Amino acid sequence: MISVLIPSQLIAYTGGATRVEARGATVGEVMDDLDRRFAGLKFRVIDEQDRIRRHMRIFVGQLEARTTNAAVSDGGEVLIFGALSGG
Numbered sequence: 740m741i742s743v744l745i746p747s748q749l750i751a752y753t754g755g756a757t758r759v760e761a762r763g764a765t766v767g768e769v770m771d772d773l774d775r776r777f778a779g780l781k782f783r784v785i786d787e788q789d790r791i792r793r794h795m796r797i798f799v800g801q802l803e804a805r806t807t808n809a810a811v812s813d814g815g816e817v818l819i820f821g822a823l824s825g826g
């Protein structure tokens with residue numbers, strides 16, 4: 740199992756949970772597993788071309804994942820962040 744940290748702007752999808760568990764060998768597989776249980780969550784993080792949205796950041800441990808193919812180890816941690824924007 741992988742521990743996934745959910746940012747505050749997405750906890751409405753997880754019933755208020757800020758940390759959930761998921762399965763998968765890549766970021767994409769983890770997001771697919773999360774979306775099966777928390778419908779709509781993946782679309783807020785991953786776009787239609789299977790890319791991480793510009794305003795989102797995903798870290799596997801301390802390394803930023805640039806693609807959904809980034810490897811995730813069992814027992815690892817995935818952190819999802821919403822990038823700050825403004826003008």
